[in-house]
Amino acid sequence: MNVIMAGIDYTLAPIDIREKFSFTKSTLQAVYSDLLKNENIFGAVIISTCNRTELYLSCENGMYINPFELLCDAVNFDFEKYRNLHTLRTGDDVIRHLCELACGVKSQIWGEDQIITQVKNAIELAREMKASDSTLEVMFRIAITSAKKVKSVLRLSSTESSIAYSALKIIKKQNSINKALVIGNGEIGRLMASILIENGYDTTITLRCYRHGNNIVPLGAKTIGYDERYEKLKDCDVVISATLSPHYTLETDKIDKMKYPYLFIDLAVPRDIDPDVKSLANAKLYDVDSIYAGEVNKNHTQQMAQVKEIIDKYILDYYRWHEYRKRLVLT
Incomplete structure (x- = not known):
């Protein structure tokens, strides 16, 4: 063998x-x-x-x-x-x-x-x-x-050794972030929402409408339907996406003409957020690799x-x- x-x-x-x-x-x-x-x-x-x-x-x-x-x-x-x-x-x-x-x-x-x-x-x-x-x-x-x-x-490592905690570090480095939108109610999405709530952020998480009865919602999180995510962008300072979708959850051409947050964080592979989002005025986009940058080479x-x-x-x-x-x- x-x-x-x-x-x-x-x-x-x-x-x-x-x-x-x-x-x-x-x-x-x-x-x-x-x-x-x-x-x-x-x-x-x-x-x-x-x-x-x-x-x-x-x-x-x-x-x-x-x-x-x-x-x-x-x-x-x-x-x-x-x-x-x-x-x-x-x-x-x-x-x-x-x-x-x-x-x-x-x-x-x-x-x-x-x-x-x-x-x-x-x-x-x-x-x-x-x-x-x-x-x-x-x-x-x-x-x-x-x-x-x-x-x-x-x-x-510390107990804060997941990608969600690494995302939190990025959020904390930014000024004037109070409201967060988490797209995705899977394991990572729920963890991200819980961490944000624990750290005092006003947090909303998306739910798939056809699964509402089976969803587990983190304590303290507000909820919206997944289809309402674009409308919610104008009311938040950071959006974090963490789904298993084979398609983008946020597309640049749909965001371009609307009010949007300046910080986008993509925790998914394949990626959830259209990479061209970073070309939007004043927008910052982090994906898995840029979130982890600097961690790999520590001794x-x-x-x-x-x-x-x-x-x-x-x-x-x-x-x-x-x-x-x-x-x-x-x-």
């Missing part, structure tokens, strides 16, 4: 490239179905976040497969166009990378907490699609367990050594399981 992974991430590609590989659940399901037609693939797991898209495969020993090429093929992208923008890992590098990834030490914000949930969601979806196999199940379980251990032992050498010491024990557990499994097959 051979495990191999390849992916594209923020160290290799800017957001305008990464967002092309940010897949919805329905797209992921189609990709899994396509991958499993390959008789040399025993298992597959895809991690797709705002920072990265990675494909993990377990396959026949001795088979050369580039997971990123398969990923491109599955969504009809030209692999040659992106071949220099991906990393390929094999052998020991795969389990080590996954453990470090789950711990948050490969994120743009050091030690961020959301990635462990994203890794967990990735293996759960693969399982739901009957795409994972025992090797990948154990590998992901060990990576998640090691990350929980690291989080319990080390303080990798964490000492903590990284501690992280490696912890995850080494879990990696050893993985290889013990692997050897035990091989012996069972041979007997």
